[in-house]
Amino acid sequence: xxxxxxxxxxxxxxxxxxxxxxxxxxxxxxxxxxxxxxxxxxxxxxxxxxxxxxxxxxxxxxxxxxxxxxxxxxxxxxxxxxxxxxxxxxxxxxxxxxxxxxxxxxxxxxxxxxxxxxxxxxxxxxxxxxxxxxxxxxxxxxxxxxxxxxxxxxxxxxxxxxxxxxxxxxxxxxxxxxxxxxxxxxxxxxxxxxxxxxxxxxxxxxxxxxxxxxxxxxxxxxxxxxxxxxxxxxxxxxxxxxxxxxxxxxxxxxxxxxxxxxxxxxxxxxxxxxxxxxxxxxxxxxxxxxxxxxxxxxxxxxxxxxxxxxxxxxxxxxxxxxxxxxxxxxxxxxxxxxxxxxxxxxxxxxxxxxxxxxxxxxxxxxxxxxxxxxxxxxxxxxxxxxxxxxxxxxxxxxxxxxxxxxxxxxxxxxxxxxxxxxxxxxxxxxxxxxxxxxxxxxxxxxxxxxxxxxxxxxxxxxxxxxxxxxxxxxxxxxxxxxxxxxxxxxxxxxxxxxxxxxxxxxxxxxxxxxxxxxxxxxxxxxxxxxxxxxxxxxxxxxxxxxxxxxxxxxxxxxxxxxxxxxxxxxxxxxxxxxxxxxxxxxxxxxxxxxxxxxxxxxxxxxxxxxxxxxxxxxxxxxxxxxxxxxxxxxxxxxxxxxxxxxxxxxxxxxxxxxxxxxxxxxxxxxxxxxxxxxxxxxxxxxxxxxxxxxxxxxxxxxxxxxxxxxxxxxxxxxxxxxxxxxxxxxxxxxxxxxxxxxxxxxxxxxxxxxxxxxxxxxxxxxxxxxxxxxxxxxxxxxxxxxxxxxxxxxxxxxxxxxxxxxxxxxxxxxxxxxxx
Numbered sequence: 151x152x153x154x155x156x157x158x159x160x161x162x163x164x165x166x167x168x169x170x171x172x173x174x175x176x177x178x179x180x181x182x183x184x185x186x187x188x189x190x191x192x193x194x195x196x197x198x199x200x201x202x203x204x205x206x207x208x209x210x211x212x213x214x215x216x217x218x219x220x221x222x223x224x225x226x227x228x229x230x231x232x233x234x235x236x237x238x239x240x241x242x243x244x245x246x247x248x249x250x251x252x253x254x255x256x257x258x259x260x261x262x263x264x265x266x267x268x269x270x271x272x273x274x275x276x277x278x279x280x281x282x283x284x285x286x287x288x289x290x291x292x293x294x295x296x297x298x299x300x301x302x303x304x305x306x307x308x309x310x311x312x313x314x315x316x317x318x319x320x321x322x323x324x325x326x327x328x329x330x331x332x333x334x335x336x337x338x339x340x341x342x343x344x345x346x347x348x349x350x351x352x353x354x355x356x357x358x359x360x361x362x363x364x365x366x367x368x369x370x371x372x373x374x375x376x377x378x379x380x381x382x383x384x385x386x387x388x389x390x391x392x393x394x395x396x397x398x399x400x401x402x403x404x405x406x407x408x409x410x411x412x413x414x415x416x417x418x419x420x421x422x423x424x425x426x427x428x429x430x431x432x433x434x435x436x437x438x439x440x441x442x443x444x445x446x447x448x449x450x451x452x453x454x455x456x457x458x459x460x461x462x463x464x465x466x467x468x469x470x471x472x473x474x475x476x477x478x479x480x481x482x483x484x485x486x487x488x489x490x491x492x493x494x495x496x497x498x499x500x501x502x503x504x505x506x507x508x509x510x511x512x513x514x515x516x517x518x519x520x521x522x523x524x525x526x527x528x529x530x531x532x533x534x535x536x537x538x539x540x541x542x543x544x545x546x547x548x549x550x551x552x553x554x555x556x557x558x559x560x561x562x563x564x565x566x567x568x569x570x571x572x573x574x575x576x577x578x579x580x581x582x583x584x585x586x587x588x589x590x591x592x593x594x595x596x597x598x599x600x601x602x603x604x605x606x607x608x609x610x611x612x613x614x615x616x617x618x619x620x621x622x623x624x625x626x627x628x629x630x631x632x633x634x635x636x637x638x639x640x641x642x643x644x645x646x647x648x649x650x651x652x653x654x655x656x657x658x659x660x661x662x663x664x665x666x667x668x669x670x671x672x673x674x675x676x677x678x679x680x681x682x683x684x685x686x687x688x689x690x691x692x693x694x695x696x697x698x699x700x701x702x703x704x705x706x707x708x709x710x711x712x713x714x715x716x717x718x719x720x721x722x723x724x725x726x727x728x729x730x731x732x733x734x735x736x737x738x739x740x741x742x743x744x745x746x747x748x749x750x751x752x753x754x755x756x757x758x759x760x761x762x763x764x765x766x767x768x769x770x771x772x773x774x775x776x777x778x779x780x781x782x783x784x785x786x787x788x789x790x791x792x793x794x795x796x797x798x799x800x801x802x803x804x805x806x807x808x809x810x811x812x813x814x815x816x817x818x819x820x821x822x823x824x825x826x827x828x829x830x831x832x833x834x835x836x837x838x839x840x841x842x843x844x845x846x847x848x849x850x851x852x853x854x855x856x857x858x859x860x861x862x863x864x865x866x867x868x869x870x871x872x873x874x875x876x877x878x879x880x881x882x883x884x885x886x887x888x889x890x891x892x893x894x895x896x897x898x899x900x901x902x903x904x905x906x907x908x909x910x911x912x913x914x915x916x917x918x919x920x921x922x923x924x925x926x927x928x929x930x931x932x933x934x935x936x937x938x939x940x941x942x943x944x945x946x947x948x949x950x951x952x953x954x955x956x957x958x959x960x961x962x963x964x965x966x967x968x969x970x
Contacts, residue, residue: 151213152178157222158229159416160186161361162193162318163255166281167220169201170259171244173268178218181209183229188359189318193280200273206233216240221255223248227409247400247409253293256281260301272309279310284319291413292394328353329363332378336367341432342439343524344374344397348432350424352381361416364389375399377435379419379428386419386427402434445528446521446599447706448560449542449551450683455480456508458487462495463504469495478541478549479512485547488512489539518543521550521597529558560685560713569610569700569708577610582619585658589621590702592637599624601684601699607710608695611720612750619660622687622699627651627662649681666690685713692739693746694719694726726755733765737772740765741780744796748789762800769805774851777806781831791820794834807835807851809842814899821896827889832857836864836893856887863890871905877944879908884940888913911947918942918957927958 154171156164160183168180180203186194194201212235223245225231246255256278263270270278282301286294289302302310332349339346349367360380368376368391375397378389388406390399395412403410408417419427455478456465469477469492479488490512498504498511517531518541528540532555542551575583586602593600601622609616623630628644631651635642640655649664666679667686688697694714701709710717714728725743733739740762743754754762784793797803798811818837827833832851839848845865852858863886870882871894883891891909895902919942921935929935938961945951951960 151210152216152218153209153214154178154180154218154220155222155228155230156183156220157227158183158185159358159361160190161281161284162187162190162277163281163285164221165190165193166256166278167244167259168203169274169277170256170263171218171220172202173270173274174259174262174266175218178216179204179209181206181230185229185356186358187361189362191358193277193318197273197277200271201277206230209233211235212237214239216242219243219245220259221245221247222409224409226407247411251297252295253289253291253298254282254285254301256285257295257298257301260304261297264301264304270308272311275305275308275310276314279305279312279315280318283315285414287413288319293412326359326363327357328360328380329366332363332367336371338371338373341435343526344439346397346435347371347373347376348379348428349376350379350381350428352424354382356382360387361389361414364391368393375435377431379424379431381424381427384421386422386424388417388419388427388431390415396439397435398438401438402431405434406430444521445519445523445525445542445553446551446597448525448557448683448685449521449553450557450686451542451551452681453478453541453549453552455484455486455549456490457481458507458509458512460508461504462498462506462508462511465490465508466495466499466504476539478516478552479508480549484549486516486518486541486543486549488514489516489541516541518547519553520545525558528553532558569710571708574610574700574708577613578619581656582658585655585660586619586702587704587707588638589634589660590704590707592634593630593702594704596630596633598630599684600630600702601711602702603684603687603699604691604696607698607700608716608720610700611698611717619658621660621662621702622665622684623662624665624684625681627664631662684711688713689728691728692732692736692742694728695724695746695752697728723750723752724755725752725758727758727761730761733762734768737765737769738776738780740797740800740802741777741784741793744793745780745784745787745789748784748792748796749787759799765801767805769802774853778831778851778853785831790830790834791816791823794819794838803835803838807839807844807847809839809844809847811838812841814897815841817898818896821898822893825892825896827892829854829857829860829889832860833889833893836861840864840893840897860887860890860893863887864893867891867894867905871902873904876904876908876911876947879904880912880944880947881940883908884943908947915943915946918946918951918954919961923954923958924961927962 152175154168154175156168168182172178172180182203182205184206206229211233214235215237217239219228219241222228223243225234244255244258246252246258249258252258260278279302282298282305283289286298289298328351331351335349335351337348339348347367360378364376364378367378372393374394375390375392380387388403388408390403390410392399392413399415400410400412403415403417406417406419408415410416419430422430454469454472454474456468458479458481465477474492476489476491478486479490481487488509490508494511498506517535517537519528519531521542531540532538539552539554541549542553544550574586578586589600602619603622604620606616606619627649628646628651631642631653634653635655638655640653643652643654645651649666651662653660653662665682665684665687667682668690669678684699688699688711691697694716696716697714698716699711701707701711719726725746727733727739743758743762746752747754781790781793784790794811795816804810815838819834822833822837823830835851836845836848839845845861848861852861866886867883867890870879873879873882891912895906895909917939919939921931924935924938925931942951942957942960945960951957
């Protein structure tokens with residue numbers, strides 16, 4: 151016999167999971183635990199004929215050979231430990247508490263039901279909906295996933311009755327025997343800046359559905375967490391609800407032998423009276439509640455601040471290009487003494503041209519915080535004082551940064567996910583990972599935020615090897631790298647101009663870069679940079695897949711920031727720019743986008759393609775050296791012919807050389823690369839221009855002596871390719887480079903048999919006589935030497951001279967009149 155079981159005090163998610171598991175395995179037997187939630191009892195009383203189940207006492211446990219556990223994973227939690235026979239039992243588990251892949255357990259079972267096209271009745275859909283909605287707080291918990299939402303849509307299509315769900319979830323908790331007792335016993339405390347509601351009671355008999363009372367109290371007071379402890383006989387039962395994962399009720403429950411998830415958990419404090427259980431739970435919460443994320447993590451700096459002795463007009467001129475709506479006012483010691491809003495500034499300008507001093511129009515009532523204060527404190531201060539920005543100051547009042555409403559909102563919607571130490575060790579290796587930990591520990595000591603950013607994070611997600619470790623520092627990267635060397639040894643190579651440094655320690659090199667933001671004064675120009683926060687640094691990057699950061703600080707080690715949904719882009723194998731003007735600011739990003747697409751087998755998003763096609767003449771503003779640099783990077787990855795073709799989808803070649811690339815040109819480029827020509831980038835560009843008779847545009851791309859020579863040779867071959875003999879051709883083309891001949895003779899749509907023969911003959915032509923040989927014969931050095939040697943080569947091509955002896959004899963016979 152195969153059983154399907156769930157947990158004691160069965161709730162709707164457990165009941166729904168039992169029924170759904172039976173749909174997937176109809177031969178298995180559903181066994182209900184002896185204790186059911188009150189609302190579950192009511193539901194089963196009404197719909198008793200819609201489902202088939204047995205009680206534990208009705209099961210012949212000696213015949214049980216397999217058990218599937220749903221919404222739980224232990225015999226104790228399922229209440230079957232005392233029933234089990236000594237027979238060997240095969241066990242399987244479907245428990246979202248273990249995987250955290252879904253907000254409700256029923257979702258895990260609905261996924262194969264949907265995939266396999268299994269039909270469900272409206273009553274089953276409604277029960278499954280009760281499980282889904284009750285365990286996710288009506289799909290509002292942070293644990294809700296796309297899979298949960300898809301499950302809700304499936305249930306809706308299959309007849310889920312929302313009215314029935316509302317009736318059962320809207321329990322009449324006011325009538326519960328313990329409601330008044332627990333409500334009157336409410337004690338609100340603050341632990342590690344978290345608002346916790348405690349309530350306790352002692353019961354002389356079992357009373358079901360206390361969870362409904364806990365949920366009602368949690369809803370009424372809206373704290374960070376609600377903890378209810380109820381003593382029954384020798385044991386105390388804990389039922390907990392939380393608003394966010396910051397109060398780890400699941401961890402507390404697990405330490406007590408129970409389980410749950412981030413928002414609902416329960417446990418039994420066995421053989422502990424109420425007072426002792428309360429002290430235990432309180433101590434656990436005190437030690438394991440997560441410290442609030444500090445304001446430093448969202449603070450903007452450097453801050454645009456002004457002196458109290460400046461005039462309104464001076465401030466207006468200095469701030470008109472900024473988007474800020476308010477500015478701190480500081481004294482000579484950079485201590486904050488006021489706040490000036492953009493509205494007051496504009497009013498002063500409109501009234502009298504802004505002649506007043508800032509000190510006369512600023513607000514002297516200033517609310518400040520420290521960088522170590524919590525984001526929650528900042529949020530509370532803004533709401534209570536109806537302000538939109540708060541200066542962040544050091545202990546002596548000097549300005550350190552600023553937060554705004556946007557900072558707070560962004561922090562609420564950009565939750566950090568996490569990479570575990572084992573995941574990072576597996577990727578980096580033990581030794582580099584140990585370095586990263588040391589860096590994070592020192593960063594916390596020095597009150598500095600450090601991150602790994604960009605390509606290495608992308609490659610980590612893709613599980614691709616990455617050679618370099620680049621670390622972004624909020625602050626002075628050079629100073630931080632120097633501090634590392636002082637503490638741990640090694641040497642530091644400083645690059646002051648670029649605000650970067652390299653720490654070399656035990657043969658491991660780690661690059662440190664100062665976090666910065668960029669401003670482009672005009673399209674294609676190199677940007678102006680200034681120090682900034684990590685979010686600004688991510689915003690300046692090229693694509694979402696490269697705009698992900700992982701914190702190295704010991705206090706937040708492994709947390710990642712992904713404000714542009716780069717992980718999602720990686721999962722969908724998509725490359726997207728971060729804003730519409732990205733290609734206008736830096737047109738070479740298109741080259742990089744295509745290079746990444748080829749390397750990673752990704753695709754550019756439709757919006758990114760459209761923005762690339764509409765970049766206009768921005769490409770004309772970048773230097774040819776930068777174009778060459780991007781093409782050389784692709785050449786190193788053996789991508790060049792592909793990249794040239796991929797770029798033809800965009801107005802790149804038309805903008806740069808006035809010619810679109812034809813299929814003939816692409817075929818020509820492929821043949822040139824197969825021939826392994828030198829200056830391959832220049833000749834590939836020349837292949838495009840040649841097809842459209844635009845060789846004059848190539849002068850700007852002839853950046854080396856060799857490329858200039860090749861361009862001149864190609865033009866010379868064009869002039870003389872209609873000669874009628876090999877020696878005539880050689881008379882004109884003897885000095886042209888082999889690759890220039892290859893360029894013309896590999897043209898796919900132009901065949902010149904004589905020129906092709908000449909190229910092959912040239913490749914086999916070996917000079918038989920040199921100037922030294924002529925001097926040895928007694929000739930004095932003369933400009934005639936080159937003429938004679940060329941004449942010999944022509945006769946070699948005709949087959950008249952085959953050896954050095956023949957060549958010297960010809961010279962002696964034909965030039966005996968020349969003075970020796």
